[in-house]
Amino acid sequence: MKKKDETIRLLVPRAAADRLQSHLTRRGFIRLGGAAMGGWVLVACGGDSAGTTAATATTAATGTTAATATTAGTATTAAPTGEIGGNLSIYTWAEYQNPENEAAFEADTGVDVIVDIYESNEAAIAKLELAGASAGYDIVVPTSGFIKLMVAKDLLLEMDMSRMPNVANIDPAIAALQNTDGIAGLYSVVKDWGSTGWVYDASVITEPLVTWGDFLTAAARPDVTGLVSVLGAPGDVTGIVFWRDGIDWNTTDPAHLDHAEEVLLTELAPHLKAFDSYPGVTLVAGEYVLSQAWNGDARVAVIEDPERYKWGLGAPKTELWVDTWAILKSAANVDAAYAWINNILDPAVSAKEIEWHGYDTAVLGTQEHLPADLPAPEIIFFTEEEKSRLVAGEVNEAQDRIVEIYNNLQAAAGV
Incomplete structure (x- = not known):
């Protein structure tokens, strides 16, 4: 595999240069790379199940909660991906995937992973509409409530779930929250959720x-x-x-x-x-x-x-969101996209994601792979009382x- 040029290059306004220099850290770099496009922006997270609290929805879906489900069941593990090659371009939120997982995937598949950042679902959709296939992205990470809109705009590929056996590892309760409209579950899979x-x-x-x-x-x-x-x-x-x-x-x-x-x-x-x-x-x-x-x-x-x-x-009420993996219809490396998503849904890999970005991935079996001294787990895994405060948002006429x-x-x- 050709060695990547790992030099970091940023084009930023002069006024931002001092801030960039002072805050450039391993986790902070990605944070600074995500300037939102102008114009229409919306909540970064949220679903299509208005009036449904997380605690009610998760219990209704499986009789258990996400925090319990991640310790239960027998998880499916990823089959070796093998040599694929080429580039995999992911359009996503800042600080949203573990660089160690990227490096391991690259070594296993011969794929170079390239990441670009946005700050809102609308900014991402606007860019994808404007640039079309020339945007060059394979995977995008929209919040579940925006999948229906992206499908209507003919941006997403309907997923072949048979190519991602690790989808079986996703907590059914969170999958139900992701797929309240019956469309998101066809064109995306759960990445993680939070508030x-x-x-x-x-x-x-x-x-x-x-x-x-x-x-x-x-x-x-x-x-x-x-x-x-x-x-x-x-x-x-x-x-x-x-x-x-x-x-x-x-x-x-x-x-x-x-x-x-x-x-x-x-x-x-x-x-x-x-x-x-x-x-x-x-x-x-x-x-x-x-x-x-x-x-x-x-x-x-x-x-x-x-x-x-x-x-x-937030209290007395606050937001529930579910973010997703989706493959763009214009993707140039569909094989790598499926391999990436399947790999990231492996419990051991997913646990590394949790450690990195601090969100619950809803992948069964991750708990046994998390360190006993995981910092601030209470900010990742909510209590039942906290879940009762969460309400999903809608994209509606307002x-x-x-x-x-x-x-x-x-x-x-x-x-």
Whole structure:
């Protein structure tokens, strides 16, 4: 196999150069590579099962929960993949696959794995539509609720599940959440799942944050204002208000949407420093005190200093999302794409993924491969009470208005 040129090259604005130099770490590099495209962006995670909580859905699907299921059953292991060759180009979220697994796959198959990053489902879809086959990607990692839209746009290949025997290792409860519309299960398989909350510097915010109301109150503190970030995802940002105020996250009521805009513009905009989908490293660097975050990224900060950086899962309600592996219809190396997905669903390989990105992969049998001293497992594997807070999101007719609110918040915050 031809040796890859492993030189890292980035084209970034001059203003970002100092930040890049100071934050370039093994885990932080990928984080900085994912500038979102302009225009329409949406929640990075979420499904199509509005009003269904994770605890209810997982129990209904299998009579057990994901945390229990990952320790149960007999897992299927991957057959040797053998020589395939060529490139495998994966279009995905930042910090979302273990480089050790990439290297092992490359050694086993002769495939060079190339990774490109996005920050929102919409940014990915817009680029794929615009570039078509010339985008050059084989695999994309959309949130399950967006699969139906991507199928309608003729972007995805219907999967041949017989080419991925390790699909049998996926927890049926999470697979059911991924496939609520009956389409996602034909064109994708589960990658992992998680939720949204906050991470903060406890040397500044000394009182525990318990609810989204606490989040907004803390943001306005004199020692916190101007050091706050929220996700670069409109659904998550408007969700702060809906979850706090007991409003259905999937509401289409204009009055609810107007209320969310008013709260965000008056209670949050004056205190924002950034819209950042990957704030963990930046928080540790001292640039934020309080950040809305997905659980795996928040874990990056907590692991750095568990006494100083604290995670909280959103309450009284917050998001459930399931991200997926999907193969593009324009893929140039379909054989490598199937081999990659099948390999990543092997329990031993999947356990390494969990260690790296901090999300539950829903692969049965991973627990026995995880180290006994796995840092911050409570941020990866939720309790039953925590699961009862989780609600899946929809892509519905309110989406344009949600994006408008998000854009207005950005303008008001001036960041």
